[in-house]
Amino acid sequence: MRARRIQEAQVDRDTRRVDAFLPVRAVEFQILLSLASGERHGYGIFRDAEVRGDKKVPDVGTLYRALARMTDQGLIAGVDPGRTSDVVDDAASTTA
Numbered sequence: 001m002r003a004r005r006i007q008e009a010q011v012d013r014d015t016r017r018v019d020a021f022l023p024v025r026a027v028e029f030q031i032l033l034s035l036a037s038g039e040r041h042g043y044g045i046f047r048d049a050e051v052r053g054d055k056k057v058p059d060v061g062t063l064y065r066a067l068a069r070m071t072d073q074g075l076i077a078g079v080d081p082g083r084t085s086d087v088v089d090d091a092a093s094t095t096a
Contacts, residue, residue: 027062030045031070033052034049045063045067046058
């Protein structure tokens with residue numbers, strides 16, 4: 001019984017944390033939608049929105065401000081710029 005109350009308290013805490021970020025702005029939704037399929041840099045997120053045919057593709061400044069805001073809030077994490085992307089490595093090895 002005690003374990004169930006602890007679990008319910010954890011779910012309630014998680015729900016409140018999620019609710020703090022709602023409603024999600026359109027640009028933030030587009031970023032999350034793009035990142036759901038894997039790591040991308042800012043331009044990749046921008047291009048992904050264009051390829052999906054989104055009617056309202058964010059301008060570059062709005063996109064990068066949203067990325068900075070979401071990183072500060074802990075919704076997304078930046079990747080070390082010196083790290084080579086595994087996706088790029090895999091793509092390069094299949095074309096070589």
